[in-house]
Amino acid sequence: MAIFWHRYVSLVVYVQIRQLPLWLFLWMLSPGVVAAGREIETRILDLMERVPLIDGHNDLPLQLRKLYRNQLSKIDLHNINSTNTNIEKLKLGRVGAQFWSAYVLCNAQNKDAVRLTLEQIDIIKRMCKEYEEFELVTSSVGIEKSKKIACLIGIEGGHSIDSSLATLRMYYDLGVRYMSLTHTCNTPWAETSAHGLHHFYPRNTGLTEFGKKKNKGLVMVTFHTEFVSCSSTANVSTVADHFDHIRKIAGTASIGIGGDFDGVNGFPEGLEDVSKYPALIQELFDRGWNESELEGVLRKNILRVFTTIEQVRDNSNLKPDEAEISVNEVNNSCRLNFANIVIANKKHNISGKNSQEKDTSSVITIFSMLTCICLQVVLVR
Numbered sequence: 001m002a003i004f005w006h007r008y009v010s011l012v013v014y015v016q017i018r019q020l021p022l023w024l025f026l027w028m029l030s031p032g033v034v035a036a037g038r039e040i041e042t043r044i045l046d047l048m049e050r051v052p053l054i055d056g057h058n059d060l061p062l063q064l065r066k067l068y069r070n071q072l073s074k075i076d077l078h079n080i081n082s083t084n085t086n087i088e089k090l091k092l093g094r095v096g097a098q099f100w101s102a103y104v105l106c107n108a109q110n111k112d113a114v115r116l117t118l119e120q121i122d123i124i125k126r127m128c129k130e131y132e133e134f135e136l137v138t139s140s141v142g143i144e145k146s147k148k149i150a151c152l153i154g155i156e157g158g159h160s161i162d163s164s165l166a167t168l169r170m171y172y173d174l175g176v177r178y179m180s181l182t183h184t185c186n187t188p189w190a191e192t193s194a195h196g197l198h199h200f201y202p203r204n205t206g207l208t209e210f211g212k213k214k215n216k217g218l219v220m221v222t223f224h225t226e227f228v229s230c231s232s233t234a235n236v237s238t239v240a241d242h243f244d245h246i247r248k249i250a251g252t253a254s255i256g257i258g259g260d261f262d263g264v265n266g267f268p269e270g271l272e273d274v275s276k277y278p279a280l281i282q283e284l285f286d287r288g289w290n291e292s293e294l295e296g297v298l299r300k301n302i303l304r305v306f307t308t309i310e311q312v313r314d315n316s317n318l319k320p321d322e323a324e325i326s327v328n329e330v331n332n333s334c335r336l337n338f339a340n341i342v343i344a345n346k347k348h349n350i351s352g353k354n355s356q357e358k359d360t361s362s363v364i365t366i367f368s369m370l371t372c373i374c375l376q377v378v379l380v381r
Helices: 022-028 031-050 060-068 087-092 113-130 140-145 163-175 225-229 236-250 276-285 291-315 338-355 355-381
Strands: 002-005 010-013 052-060 095-102 134-136 149-155 176-179 219-221 255-257
Touching: 010 255, 031 276, 031 291, 052 149, 052 255, 052 276, 060 113, 060 149, 087 095, 087 149, 095 176, 113 134, 113 149, 113 163, 113 225, 140 149, 140 291, 149 291, 163 176, 219 236, 225 236, 236 255, 236 276, 255 291, 276 291
Parallel strands: 052 095, 095 149, 134 149, 149 176, 219 255
Antiparallel strands: 002 010
């Protein structure tokens, strides 16, 4: 039995030594063959140094809330080992930019989702300001110019805006640059693919008029074991199979990476944390993906989409959309209905009109009585 080790993939080959020519066996162990293996690996690492990864989804902020109550003073992000993510691992993984997820649980919908989302935006901004290895950016140009790990903010799930476009605009002003339509729960205006986990707004209508969106985006491939294998086990090859499938259906220009580290329990063997991204790129390269395609997956595809969106924003004369979702679609006990307040006020004004003169005379009478009392006090003194 001969065992050949690769940095990321171990391969066990069983051979009958007596059937293997001595010259071939010696050739397989020669420095030239070992060097060839290192050359491929070096080529991938050099590629990722030149075109560092932009990852579209990381839930470290969620773990900071769960484990440390968003108290940065209690941890050191350089080498924290209770998460899939730390600064040293990000460097090893050749991560050049990271979209940090401002995620709150679906159970917060119709309650305090907006407050919790604001708190998650706050921890992301504080984290990126506190560590010199990070730099908070809000544009495609900012990503390309940054010499550090560029930090961006994304919101996971439309329940975070409480069906309010004004809230979405305020998130943008705070630096948020994307929001997924749903997480694992429906919103009043969009349907999730995760059926049965929550029971908010049950229906089968996809997007309502309020929730319409544009296309020509990216498929950001996640690494969660149960998502990529529908079981509790997976490896780098399993994830690469999904890349191959999307490549066949939509082309490599439609693919990005959103690892979802620290957002779930269970990642494929060989992709256990953010330091292991080179293993995936190595696997794709070994399957015949060329450097141009890999550059797209790593960075250029998401920059293209980001730049296109910014061009639409800058060249559009559209004013902010003032549309409001129908009250009937979002009616719940935690939502104040201003229409009812206006109606109630009108009724109060009508009923109060007849008693206005009485109220006025009563005020005059009381004022007169107080004046008399004051005069009496003065006279007594």
